[in-house]
Amino acid sequence: MTLIDGNHPGWASRPGPFSAVRRRYADACDNGGVEPAEDPVQSVAEAVDLNATLVRTALEATGDEQALAALEAVLDLSLLERELIEDGARRRTLALLQVQEALSKLRVVDEVAKIVDRATRELVESCGFDRAVLFRVHEGRMVMESAYFGADTEGADKMVAFAQSVAPPLDHMLLETQMIRRHAPAIVRDARNDPRVNRPIVDFSLTHSYVAAPVMPTGKVIGFLHADRLYSGRTVDEIDRDTVWAFAEGFGYAFERTVLLERMRRQQEEVRRALASADEAARALQDADLELRKVEPVERSPATRSLAEANSRMQAILTRREVEVLRLMAAGRTNQQIADELVISAGTVKCHVKRVLRKLHATNRAEAASTYVRMGGSHPG
Incomplete structure (x- = not known):
């Protein structure tokens, strides 16, 4: 009825x-x-x-x-x-x-690697399936990321290793390709004879029927969840299909949240390190020792140092006016010419000349001029 x-x-x-x-x-x-x-x-x-x-x-x-x-x-x-x-x-x-119970357990997971492994486990332990596997879509292929077979941990590890070695391409005949196109779950009641399945993986897993659903938190399929009831011998039905579909949808959102949280933690750590480095530099400036001394003089060129030293030696022997008279003497100026240039009398120039000769121990104006050149004096031209 x-x-x-x-x-x-x-x-x-x-x-x-x-x-x-x-x-x-x-x-x-x-x-x-x-x-x-x-x-x-x-x-x-x-x-x-x-x-x-x-x-x-x-x-x-x-x-x-x-x-x-x-x-x-x-x-x-x-x-x-x-x-x-x-x-x-x-x-x-x-x-x-x-x-709902399975997804509530996934919400507390805050690491991507952990939530990938936890998804298949919760599909088995909380939702009542015997086995579950999780694939990711990578460069047009199905790459198995995790598997949970209850107590058979060795079988789950072997399944992951084999599936990763196969990594079937998503061609037009594959069941998962249809799920990507339709954005809907699927049920395989006779896996041994269904042409849509990947034959090597089905033969290795020994499954006879299974359900599958796409993981698509942002509308784009990023993976697939598969589950079966191999150990109990039951053939999966529509309720099993819808259960995996509901779980896959919730897992997609939980996975997206976990990825965002992990990215935020990495960014916060980078900001924290940058702030710590800036704080350390500021403290180093603050705690630097202070010295009560003049600022070091700017390094001068050899020519500049030589000229400064010559001026110092002449100023130690002669007065400023005597240096000016000696400079003009070395330039070949007469007493009157020196007087005119310095705006002083010729008699005053004569007195300056006598003192210059005496201080330089020179017998004549030529020796005085030579001494001036050797001490680094420049010829005025």
Whole structure:
């Protein structure tokens, strides 16, 4: 028995013996946008029981045993369908709770390497799968990053090593390529014969059925999560597919958050190091020893030093005016010419000349001029 959609246009007003039941079911499904007055499935179940009683009574009155047997078979099938629906609803509710629990554990992980390993583990331990693997998309290939097989850690390590050595390309026939294009999960019920799977990886993993979902936190597929139930021997179904899909979506956001946090920590550390270096330099300037001394003189050239030394020696022997007279004497000026240039009398020049000769121990003007040149005096020209 298949329940008819109570929201189908005109369904509740369709004529027939069950029009009242249809109306009740429609009202239960759509109660003016507020919480339904009663459970739609329960309302149909009660209507089935009620009408089955009426039919049974009528058939018993006619004594039609075959019709009664057929009625009981229909009722058994109806009961089985109801149990399957309720079981599916319970499984979906439990799966949602498991996904929420798994993602809550991922939110506290603050390192990229750890959250990659933790994802497959939580898909198994929290969501009830037997095995899980995580691929990343890299340069058009599928590269397995982590695997969790419960207690079989050696098998998980071997699976990662083998898958990384294969690194299948994302060609047009691969299941994962379809997931990239459709942005949707997939289910493989017969992995041994499905042409969309990567044959080497499937053969190595020994899986017979699995579900897969893309990881796409920013709208771009960056990886895939796969899960199966190999150890329990169960074939995966749509609820398993939807569970992995919900987990993959939440994991994508958790992974993006962890990447951003790790980048921020690295940037903060770089800023911290830069500030510490600047602070150390400032403290070094602040704590530097002070010396009470004059600033060192600027280094002078050899020619400048020689001229300064010559001037010092002449100034130690002669007065400033005598140096000027000696300079003009060396230039060949007469006493009158010196007097005119220095604006002094010729007699005063004669006296300066006598003192210059005496101080330089020179017998004549030529010796005095020679001494002036040797001491570094420049010829005025």
